[in-house]
Amino acid sequence: xxxxxxxxxxxxxxxxxxxxxxxxxxxxxxxxxxxxxxxxxxxxxxxxxxxxxxxxxxxxxxxxxxxxxxxxxxxxxxxxxxxxxxxxxxxxxxxxxxxxxxxxxxxxxxxxxxxxxxxxxxxxxxxxxxxxxxxxxxxxxxxxxxxxxxxxxxxxxxxxxxxxxxxxxxxxxxxxxxxxxxxxxxxxxxxxxxxxxxxxxxxxxxxxxxxxxxxxxxxxxxxxxxxxxxxxxxxxxxxxxxxxxxxxxxxxxxxxx
Amino acid sequence: xxxxxxxxxxxxxxxxxxxxxxxxxxxxxxxxxxxxxxxxxxxxxxxxxxxxxxxxxxxxxxxxxxxxxxxxxxxxxxxxxxxxxxxxxxxxxxxxxxxxxxxxxxxxxxxxxxxxxxxxxxxxxxxxxxxxxxxxxxxxxxxxxxxxxxxxxxxxxxxxxxxxxxxxxxxxxxxxxxxxxxxxxxxxxxxxxxxxxxxxxxxxxxxxxxxxxxxxxxxxxxxxxxxxxxxxxxxxxxxxxxxxxxxxxxxxxxxxxxxxxxxxxxxxxxxxxxxxxxxxxxxxxxxxxxxxxx
Numbered sequence: 001x002x003x004x005x006x007x008x009x010x011x012x013x014x015x016x017x018x019x020x021x022x023x024x025x026x027x028x029x030x031x032x033x034x035x036x037x038x039x040x041x042x043x044x045x046x047x048x049x050x051x052x053x054x055x056x057x058x059x060x061x062x063x064x065x066x067x068x069x070x071x072x073x074x075x076x077x078x079x080x081x082x083x084x085x086x087x088x089x090x091x092x093x094x095x096x097x098x099x100x101x102x103x104x105x106x107x108x109x110x111x112x113x114x115x116x117x118x119x120x121x122x123x124x125x126x127x128x129x130x131x132x133x134x135x136x137x138x139x140x141x142x143x144x145x146x147x148x149x150x151x152x153x154x155x156x157x158x159x160x161x162x163x164x165x166x167x168x169x170x171x172x173x174x175x176x177x178x179x180x181x182x183x184x185x186x187x188x189x190x191x192x193x194x195x196x197x198x199x200x201x202x203x204x205x206x207x208x209x210x211x212x213x214x215x216x217x218x219x220x221x222x223x224x225x226x227x228x229x230x231x232x233x234x235x236x237x238x239x240x241x242x243x244x245x246x247x248x249x250x251x252x253x254x255x256x257x
Numbered sequence: 258x259x260x261x262x263x264x265x266x267x268x269x270x271x272x273x274x275x276x277x278x279x280x281x282x283x284x285x286x287x288x289x290x291x292x293x294x295x296x297x298x299x300x301x302x303x304x305x306x307x308x309x310x311x312x313x314x315x316x317x318x319x320x321x322x323x324x325x326x327x328x329x330x331x332x333x334x335x336x337x338x339x340x341x342x343x344x345x346x347x348x349x350x351x352x353x354x355x356x357x358x359x360x361x362x363x364x365x366x367x368x369x370x371x372x373x374x375x376x377x378x379x380x381x382x383x384x385x386x387x388x389x390x391x392x393x394x395x396x397x398x399x400x401x402x403x404x405x406x407x408x409x410x411x412x413x414x415x416x417x418x419x420x421x422x423x424x425x426x427x428x429x430x431x432x433x434x435x436x437x438x439x440x441x442x443x444x445x446x447x448x449x450x451x452x453x454x455x456x457x458x459x460x461x462x463x464x465x466x467x468x469x470x471x472x473x474x475x476x477x478x479x480x481x482x483x484x485x486x487x488x489x490x491x492x493x494x495x496x497x498x499x500x501x502x503x504x505x506x507x508x509x510x511x512x513x514x515x516x517x518x519x520x521x522x523x524x525x526x527x528x529x530x531x532x533x534x535x536x537x538x539x540x541x542x543x544x545x546x547x548x549x550x551x
Contacts, residue, residue: 067431093433105428107421109488118417119432130414168432 020045026075036231053228059211068092098174108154143167159190263389270396274454276481276493284488287423292349295356296448298470299326300455315379322452330448360467372466486540
């Protein structure tokens with residue numbers, strides 16, 4: 001660790017509205033590696049927050065601790081003011097946290113339609129909540145996948161697979177979306193469609209948190225940017241301010257002091 | 258000749274039921290179990306015991322077999338399902354070994370190595386099933402019922418949950434699937450329906466011993482599923498037919514000396530497996546589906 005001026009304590013945005021998700025003093029240690037140290041961060045309701053930072057900064061680890069895929073070494077996560085500690089990932093998902101994965105993790109041997117249908121069907125036992133066909137059609141139309149609904153997920157083109165991974169979240173009733181590099185590898189046309197789609201859902205009141213390296217997306221979409229490096233939250237605030245900070249830019253582009 | 262064909266047909270139905278129920282977890286839940294013969298055996302011993310000591314009503318014996326086998330599988334699956342993929346295969350192998358030991362040592366329930374002799378014929382509404390024709394009807398009806406139940410479950414939301422878990426467990430959890438419950442339930446359904454085959458087998462033979470429930474049976478069942486087509490509806494039935502008909506078919510080849518039949522059979526089985534995995538990895542029925550980028 002190189003000592004830096006701005007690393008002590010957490011930075012919180014002053015303009016935050018009502019808080020949907022609150023992380024307090026969140027830390028994760030893997031053996032000798034401190035992956036996340038003392039991150040305190042709020043996700044205000046209805047806003048798009050972007051997590052930026054170099055590879056290995058701990059962004060995905062943070063997601064995994066919110067969704068229960070990893071148990072924090074210290075700290076708490078509250079959703080709607082209620083703690084998520086000791087809940088299994090599926091329980092947290094049912095409380096309204098949807099997520100995508102960097103490696104997509106589609107249900108590859110199932111059709112596009114089945115991928116989306118199974119997300120809506122909850123209950124796990126023999127009789128489950130029925131999926132509303134109109135809602136599925138609306139979601140697949142939004143994602144541009146309705147014409148491909150009978151194709152296997154594994155047979156889709158790359159961009160289509162990315163949209164399918166988003167459609168799975170759109171179909172669920174999550175109030176918070178955690179998207180792990182959702183736009184990486186998209187061509188410009190798909191990218192624009194993707195940005196429009198996210199804006200549309202954000203306007204409907206969905207709270208979104210995105211891990212992203214594409215600075216175009218960060219500036220076009222974010223209401224707030226949180227900057228992580230080596231497991232620490234260095235700054236959080238409006239995109240223009242964070243992205244113009246010369247010290248943060250130096251870290252991001254690898255010109256360490 | 259008719260009796261001979263009926264015998265093969267009944268045993269085919271029993272094995273097809275087992276292959277279909279094994280495919281239920283192998284093909285759709287991604288759970289590869291080498292202990293399927295144990296649940297076949299639990300069903301057979303349970304039905305035999307109920308028939309010999311309590312009631313020879315078919316419905317009662319089958320229901321008892323399904324419940325005991327399903328419940329036992331849940332108890333065993335809960336700890337074992339914490340491990341995934343190849344680790345579960347190893348765990349199920351351990352279960353198979355323990356099961357055979359219990360079958361051959363628990364003399365009061367299984368008759369030990371000698372087995373249970375003199376299982377009375379089952380009765381349906383007071384009528385005792387005794388002729389080979391009636392047993393063939395029973396076995397065919399059992400196979401149809403098992404096929405119907407598994408297919409109905411798989412076509413619905415339960416099947417979609419299972420397949421989602423098979424394709425990505427973490428994504429299924431992120432979609433709100435209670436993975437442990439769905440997996441445990443699928444194992445219980447599979448074991449419970451395998452017990453139906455066990456009950457029919459016990460009544461048909463009127464005698465059970467551990468020979469029928471050894472590791473060889475579990476491996477043969479897995480071969481039926483893989484050869485026919487894992488994750489397909491009719492694959493396991495075709496696989497069962499092929500592996501059931503092969504031994505009698507070989508006896509009709511005039512140039513094979515009878516003493517070498519066993520050896521030839523093993524070589525043929527082995528070669529089919531190797532060739533299939535090379536040229537049709539999805540099995541006879543599912544050959545094309547598995548291809549493409551995964």
